[in-house]
Amino acid sequence: xxxxxxxxxxxxxxxxxxxxxxxxxxxxxxxxxxxxxxxxxxxxxxxxxxxxxxxxxxxxxxxxxxxxxxxxxxxxxxxxxxxxxxxxxxxxxxxxxxxxxxxxxxxxxxxxxxxxxxxxxxxxxxxxxxxxxxxxxxxxxxxxxxxxxxxxxxxxxxxxxxxxxxxxxxxxxxxxxxxxxxxxxxxxxxxxxxxxxxxxxxxxxxxxxxxxxxxxxxxxxxxxxxxxxxxxxxxxxxxxxxxxxxxxxxxxxxxxxxxxxxxxxxxxxxxxxxxxxxxxxxxxxxxxxxxxxxxxxxxxxxxxx
Numbered sequence: 562x563x564x565x566x567x568x569x570x571x572x573x574x575x576x577x578x579x580x581x582x583x584x585x586x587x588x589x590x591x592x593x594x595x596x597x598x599x600x601x602x603x604x605x606x607x608x609x610x611x612x613x614x615x616x617x618x619x620x621x622x623x624x625x626x627x628x629x630x631x632x633x634x635x636x637x638x639x640x641x642x643x644x645x646x647x648x649x650x651x652x653x654x655x656x657x658x659x660x661x662x663x664x665x666x667x668x669x670x671x672x673x674x675x676x677x678x679x680x681x682x683x684x685x686x687x688x689x690x691x692x693x694x695x696x697x698x699x700x701x702x703x704x705x706x707x708x709x710x711x712x713x714x715x716x717x718x719x720x721x722x723x724x725x726x727x728x729x730x731x732x733x734x735x736x737x738x739x740x741x742x743x744x745x746x747x748x749x750x751x752x753x754x755x756x757x758x759x760x761x762x763x764x765x766x767x768x769x770x771x772x773x774x775x776x777x778x779x780x781x782x783x784x785x786x787x788x789x790x791x792x793x794x795x796x797x798x799x800x801x802x803x804x805x806x807x808x809x810x811x812x813x814x815x816x817x818x819x820x821x822x823x824x825x826x827x828x829x830x831x832x833x834x835x836x837x838x839x840x841x842x843x844x845x846x847x848x849x850x851x852x853x854x855x856x857x858x859x860x861x862x863x864x865x866x
Contacts, residue, residue, distance in 0.1 A: 620731065621677055625677060632673075642663075670715075672719040676723040683727075768838045
């Protein structure tokens with residue numbers, strides 16, 4: 562719809578008059594992107610309440626898995642792809658790939674950032690039960706959605722649909738909790754829900770999320786049986802837990818790419834996509850399942866002998 566492209570063009574010009582448009586877009590893009598979502602989940606899981614963090618991890622992963630399945634049915638190109646003469650791309654989904662590479666950048670409708678942020682922050686607010694967090698969740702939802710339009714990555718209708726679907730995912734998890742009493746059954750339902758995407762989705766975001774879902778579920782069961790770490794309120798331990806997890810993410814993600822050439826990893830073959838799935842499954846399993854074995858060591862930091 563051309564009126565949406567005209568609106569984006571006007572917004573990009575207007576925002577550039579009051580501040581750095583690209584800086585604004587990229588700053589708020591972080592909160593709905595992979596590393597930003599991961600950091601919030603890790604802080605909740607490792608610094609506050611393990612069970613709440615595990616639930617948030619599943620919610621965020623499912624948003625990022627189900628939406629590409631919808632995107633690959635609608636097949637709506639991003640605004641800057643359809644209107645290159647009007648709209649600039651200010652915050653690419655994959656900075657290392659070509660802007661016009663649909664497999665890497667993903668489709669436009671609905672907005673995954675706009676769905677991930679309310680799904681994460683409103684689910685967290687429901688866990689914490691604090692008024693200020695409900696307000697923060699609302700502000701983050703609006704600002705991140707607005708930034709995606711200004712970034713030229715989504716049409717306004719993409720954002721509106723993303724907001725709606727973010728709340729739908731929260732509702733789906735509430736229904737699963739209410740009617741499915743066995744945790745293993747819920748996990749099985751989530752895994753089964755991913756299967757259709759294997760047959761028609763050919764964008765990296767889906768396979769990334771599928772790997773994360775497999776890794777998170779495996780980590781939950783492994784950690785419960787072999788680790789069973791306790792929540793902590795000691796700041797040095799909290800800090801070490803989160804920093805260590807981010808380092809593992811960065812290092813392991815790099816190491817797992819080394820056996821393959823860049824052309825293969827950037828390709829759209831099913832083999833490349835499945836390697837991506839396996840990579841993220843391993844990363845999530847290590848961070849959330851195996852890495853917590855080190856937490857007792859962190860508890861000793863700062864304690865007097």
